[in-house]
Amino acid sequence: MNPLDFSVEELDRLFTLANDIEKNPAAYAHACDGKILATCFYEPSTRTRLSFESAMTRLGGRVIGFADANSSSAAKGESVSDTIRVISCYADICAMRHPKEGAPMVASEKSRIPVINAGDGGHYHPTQTLTDLLTIRTMKGHLDGFTIGLCGDLKFGRTVHSLINALVRYPNTRFIFISPEELRVPDYIIEMLKEKNIPFEEVIRLEDVMPRLDLLYMTRVQKERFFNEEDYVRLKDFYVLDVAKMTLAKEDMLVLHPLPRVNEISVEVDEDPRAAYFRQAQYGVYVRMALILTLLGLA
Amino acid sequence: MLNVGKIEEGFVLDHIKAGKSLSIYEHLQLDKLDCTVAIIKNARSNKLGKKDILKVECDIDMLDLDVLAFIDHNITVNVIKAGEIVEKKELVLPQQIKNVIKCHNPRCITSIEQELPHIFVLADPAKEVYRCKYCEEKYRESAKF
Numbered sequence: 321m322n323p324l325d326f327s328v329e330e331l332d333r334l335f336t337l338a339n340d341i342e343k344n345p346a347a348y349a350h351a352c353d354g355k356i357l358a359t360c361f362y363e364p365s366t367r368t369r370l371s372f373e374s375a376m377t378r379l380g381g382r383v384i385g386f387a388d389a390n391s392s393s394a395a396k397g398e399s400v401s402d403t404i405r406v407i408s409c410y411a412d413i414c415a416m417r418h419p420k421e422g423a424p425m426v427a428s429e430k431s432r433i434p435v436i437n438a439g440d441g442g443h444y445h446p447t448q449t450l451t452d453l454l455t456i457r458t459m460k461g462h463l464d465g466f467t468i469g470l471c472g473d474l475k476f477g478r479t480v481h482s483l484i485n486a487l488v489r490y491p492n493t494r495f496i497f498i499s500p501e502e503l504r505v506p507d508y509i510i511e512m513l514k515e516k517n518i519p520f521e522e523v524i525r526l527e528d529v530m531p532r533l534d535l536l537y538m539t540r541v542q543k544e545r546f547f548n549e550e551d552y553v554r555l556k557d558f559y560v561l562d563v564a565k566m567t568l569a570k571e572d573m574l575v576l577h578p579l580p581r582v583n584e585i586s587v588e589v590d591e592d593p594r595a596a597y598f599r600q601a602q603y604g605v606y607v608r609m610a611l612i613l614t615l616l617g618l619a
Numbered sequence: 620m621l622n623v624g625k626i627e628e629g630f631v632l633d634h635i636k637a638g639k640s641l642s643i644y645e646h647l648q649l650d651k652l653d654c655t656v657a658i659i660k661n662a663r664s665n666k667l668g669k670k671d672i673l674k675v676e677c678d679i680d681m682l683d684l685d686v687l688a689f690i691d692h693n694i695t696v697n698v699i700k701a702g703e704i705v706e707k708k709e710l711v712l713p714q715q716i717k718n719v720i721k722c723h724n725p726r727c728i729t730s731i732e733q734e735l736p737h738i739f740v741l742a743d744p745a746k747e748v749y750r751c752k753y754c755e756e757k758y759r760e761s762a763k764f
Contacts, residue, residue, distance in 0.1 A: 399732050420728040422753025426735060441726045443754060 322437075323449040323486045335454050337619055338603070338610035342458075345378065348609065351618055352381030358411035359385030360403065360427075361438070362394055362418040367579065368438050368447070371601070372415045375608035384411060401430045408432040413616055416440075434615040442478050447611065448578050449482040451604035455596055456535060458603060459574055464490040471498040471526055472539035472559050472584060474505040479578040480539060484509055488518055495520040496529050500555045503541065525558050530568035536561070538577045538597075540584045562586040569594065576600055623657050627702050629676040632687070633695040637661050640671035643694075646686050646719060652677050685713035689749075714741050716749070720758060727754035 326334065341348050357376040361369050364387060373383045386392040393403060400418065404427040407414055415436045416424045421443035428435040439445040457463050468487065470480050474497055484505075487493050495513065497505045497520060504522060513520050523529055530536075541559045543552050561575065566589055577585060577597040589595050613619040635643060640658050649656050657674040664670035675682075679698050687694060688710035696708035721737045722729045729735050729751070738752040749758040 399734070400728065401732065401734070418728070419726075420731060421724065421726050421755075422728040422751070423732075425753055426728050426732060440728075441754075443726075 322444055323446045323453075323482055324489075328489055331450075331453065333619075334450070334607070334610050334614060335457050337613065338454050338606040339458060341609050342603075342606050348379055348613070350380040351613060352376060352379035352616065355379075355381040355413070355616060356411040357381055357383050357385075357612065358407045358414040359383060359387075359438075360392070360407060360414055360416045360418075361385065361387050362389040362392065362416075362423070364388050365417050365439060367601070368417065368445075369415075371447075371604045372436075372438065372608055374605050375612055378605065379609055379612060381412075381612075400426050403427075404431045404435065413612060436611065436615070439478075442476060444482060445478050445578075446482065447604070447608055448479045449486050450607045450611065451600060452479070452483050452537070452576060452578070453486055454607045455576060455600045455603045456574065459596055459599070460534075463487070465492040466490075466534040467494040467496065467532055468535040468537060469496045469498055469526070469529055469533040470505075470537045470539070471561075472541045473503045474499040474539070475503040477539045480505070480537065481509060483537065485512075488513070488516055493518060496533065497522045498524070498526050498529060498559070500524065500541070500551070500558070502551070524555075526561070527558075527565060527568060530565055531570065533569060533573050536569070536573060536575050538575060538581075538584055540582055560584055560586065561589055563588045563592075566592055566594070623659055623674065625702050626655070626657075626674050626676050626699055628678075629654070629674065629699050630679050630682060631697040631699060631704075632673040632675075633670070633697060634664070634667060635671035635673065635694055636667065636691060637669035637671055639691065640673055643671075643673060643687065643690055646690060647683060649673075649675060652681065679708075684708065684710060685716060686719050688712055689716050689719060692747075712741055712744055712747060715739070715752075722751040722754060722756055722758075724751065724754050724756035727751060727756060729753055 359369050359372055369387060376383050389395060400423050408431050411433060413434045415438045416427055417438040418440050421441040423440050424435055424437035437444055437446050453463060474480050538561055541556060573594050574596045575594055579597060579601060640660060654677040659672040661669045662672055692710040692712055694710060697704045698706040715738060717736050717738050720739060729737055739749040739758055740752050742748045742750040
């Protein structure tokens with residue numbers, strides 16, 4: 321599943337359902353009684369797996385699965401196609417994370433049950449994008465007309481690419497890409513924005529654009545992405561969000577981050593009401609609950 | 620100049636980029652056909668300077684036009700009956716090609732799932748861009764042909 325597989329209207333329905341779940345959790349506590357979610361995680365991802373497990377448990381369903389390839393039949397050489405055929409007999413819905421790109425798509429072609437892509441290599445992480453969109457929509461009330469700053473590793477960050485692709489469908493969106501030269505957003509995204517006439521800027525320093533942002537999406541700048549130590553030392557502080565930089569921001573700007581955070585957001589910022597990244601993790605559960613209900617035809 | 624005679628029944632693939640005829644021979648699996656095939660390399664061409672030509676004496680239905688269009692949709696396909704051109708087929712880029720080229724992305728599921736077909740989908744007809752159905756890696760001509 322790619323977030324763009326859903327139309328804007330379908331996403332709206334999903335987010336409205338997620339908001340209703342947030343307001344009336346008791347009404348959904350038995351919505352999935354008797355249903356089973358299989359979490360097939362071929363590589364470790366505690367956060368996403370637990371979010372799915374929490375979502376299904378809060379809906380009254382049960383969870384089976386494995387947390388890494390070594391504890392699954394993949395270690396014996398079983399193909400994804402065969403595994404999902406067997407899982408289809410055991411569960412009603414499956415969330416799959418796999419290090420190989422396209423693996424969940426292969427699974428969905430062979431499966432008798434809905435398969436949710438819980439991350440496939442550097443390719444897609446659609447439920448993270450749904451989480452990001454739900455957080456923005458809930459905390460801001462809409463998804464259009466924002467100036468959004470994306471900061472850090474914009475080259476390899478799949479959550480960044482998915483979010484850009486999702487936001488271009490909403491009118492009057494403006495992007496500001498804040499990254500070192502080495503980690504600029506890929507050419508195919510720039511080409512897509514030019515083709516659609518969507519305004520964007522590329523800058524090096526976060527401070528320079530902070531006052532103009534409605535949303536700031538932070539990602540981690542990893543040392544190993546740089547060609548040399550000197551460049552890393554010179555640039556790394558540009559991409560660390562601290563209290564001083566927050567003083568430059570609008571009063572209602574939101575700071576988002578897909579987590580895990582290492583040091584790119586100073587812990588002092590956590591107390592700032594504009595810091596939305598932990599609430600984002602909460603919305604991740606609601607949106608996964610809404611997705612499970614929708615895909616099981618129980619919404 | 621070398622002369623290759625007319626064919627009575629079959630097809631002539633004209634305006635092949637010079638040097639590409641053997642690759643087309645291979646991809647159309649002409650080696651599996653029990654019929655006469657003439658491969659003409661570096662023929663003079665007003666349009667291309669130099670070109671290759673393939674003449675094949677077999678039924679046109681035995682030719683996979685999708686594969687040919689994918690390789691080069693500028694190739695002219697002349698259908699020959701009784702020694703005369705009776706039809707010129709227009710090649711259209713196929714929406715999807717299966718097991719013609721392989722995805723070379725080491726992170727793609729096709730790199731480990733053995734029975735999986737290698738499917739490429741036409742992502743941008745204007746720029747003739749094909750992407751792997753599974754990982755969406757762009758197909759680069761220089762890497763294969």
